[in-house]
Amino acid sequence: xxxxxxxxxxxxxxxxxxxxxxxxxxxxxxxxxxxxxxxxxxxxxxxxxxxxxxxxxxxxxxxxxxxxxxxxxxxxxxxxxxxxxxxxxxxxxxxxxxxxxxxxxxxxxxxxxxxxxxxxxxxxxxxxxxxxxxxxxxxxxxxxxxxxxxxxxxxxxxxxxxxxxxxxxxxxxxxxxxxxxxxxxxxxxxxxxxxxxxxxxxxxxxxxxxxxxxxxxxxxxxxxxxxxxxxxxxxxxxxxxxxxxxxxxxxxxxxx
Numbered sequence: 723x724x725x726x727x728x729x730x731x732x733x734x735x736x737x738x739x740x741x742x743x744x745x746x747x748x749x750x751x752x753x754x755x756x757x758x759x760x761x762x763x764x765x766x767x768x769x770x771x772x773x774x775x776x777x778x779x780x781x782x783x784x785x786x787x788x789x790x791x792x793x794x795x796x797x798x799x800x801x802x803x804x805x806x807x808x809x810x811x812x813x814x815x816x817x818x819x820x821x822x823x824x825x826x827x828x829x830x831x832x833x834x835x836x837x838x839x840x841x842x843x844x845x846x847x848x849x850x851x852x853x854x855x856x857x858x859x860x861x862x863x864x865x866x867x868x869x870x871x872x873x874x875x876x877x878x879x880x881x882x883x884x885x886x887x888x889x890x891x892x893x894x895x896x897x898x899x900x901x902x903x904x905x906x907x908x909x910x911x912x913x914x915x916x917x918x919x920x921x922x923x924x925x926x927x928x929x930x931x932x933x934x935x936x937x938x939x940x941x942x943x944x945x946x947x948x949x950x951x952x953x954x955x956x957x958x959x960x961x962x963x964x965x966x967x968x969x970x971x972x973x974x975x976x977x978x
Contacts, residue, residue: 738968741828744835745970746950747894753947760940764933768854768877771929781927782859789864789924797868800919804869807881807916815888816840828967831957835949836891839942843887844880846941847934851875856930864924871925879926882934885916890942 750756771777805811816837823833856877861867889909896905917931954970963969 741967742831742970743829743897744832744894745954747835747839747946748897749946749950750943753943757940757944760936760943764850764878764937764940765853767929767933767936768850768856771877771927772854772856777929778927781929782863784928785859785921785924786864788922789866792866792868792922796922800922801868803916803919804881804923804925807884809880812844812881812884815884816844819891824966830963830966831969832895834957835953836895838949839891839894839945840884840887842945843890843938843942844884846937847878847880847883850878850933850937851880856927859924859927861924868923869925876926877930878934878937879917879920879930880934881920882913882917882926882931883938885913886935886938887942889913890939 771781806815819840820833820837823829823836827833854877855874857874858871858876861870861872889912892905892909893902896902913935917934920926920931921928957963958969960969
């Protein structure tokens with residue numbers, strides 16, 4: 723096997739297949755339509771939460787109830803997740819994952835795909851934050867605010883968007899392997915725990931975390947269509963990547 727050359731034809735080598743697993747991502751048929759519909763749903767949720775009277779006070783009562791029953795251990799867990807899935811922590815997480823795939827696993831295609839899927843899903847929240855501009859819960863109304871924030875970027879949650887995007891990336895990497903079901907279970911649990919932690923800390927409303935799941939999923943599903951059409955050709959032109967591992971010269975589309 724010559725792992726440092728572009729692969730122009732499908733190979734039966736299981737090692738090469740594993741290292742180029744993400745050359746083609748699972749893609750839904752209507753990869754433009756459904757993400758657009760999902761984005762509309764996110765915007766509808768955001769503007770409803772922002773402008774319908776009594777919507778926000780009702781959601782705030784959830785945060786207030788949770789804040790009144792904080793626990794020392796859970797506080798530590800929630801604050802750790804707050805840092806780990808925050809802007810700096812998230813960037814470090816992605817960098818470490820991509821470097822591991824590139825330098826240890828010798829899988830440049832997987833490294834790029836994992837990083838871009840995660841980044842696209844994560845950063846999608848910024849678009850909706852700017853458009854909706856919902857203020858975060860008033861920390862003065864909480865019994866025990868753990869991470870006081872008062873900006874107008876509550877909707878949706880960037881932390882949850884990152885968790886969702888990572889769950890997709892991990893699932894894609896483990897797809898059609900013995901790790902598929904454990905990876906899916908881990909991804910779902912990770913999203914649920916991070917979402918609950920944002921409510922626990924009191925920096926988001928329930929609608930914020932729900933919309934985050936939809937927003938990040940929409941971004942990833944749309945991106946898979948673009949990746950399958952343009953990524954392989956683009957990566958093949960970056961010849962230096964072949965020094966790290968196999969680079970497929972082309973890939974057939976895969977739909978689910």
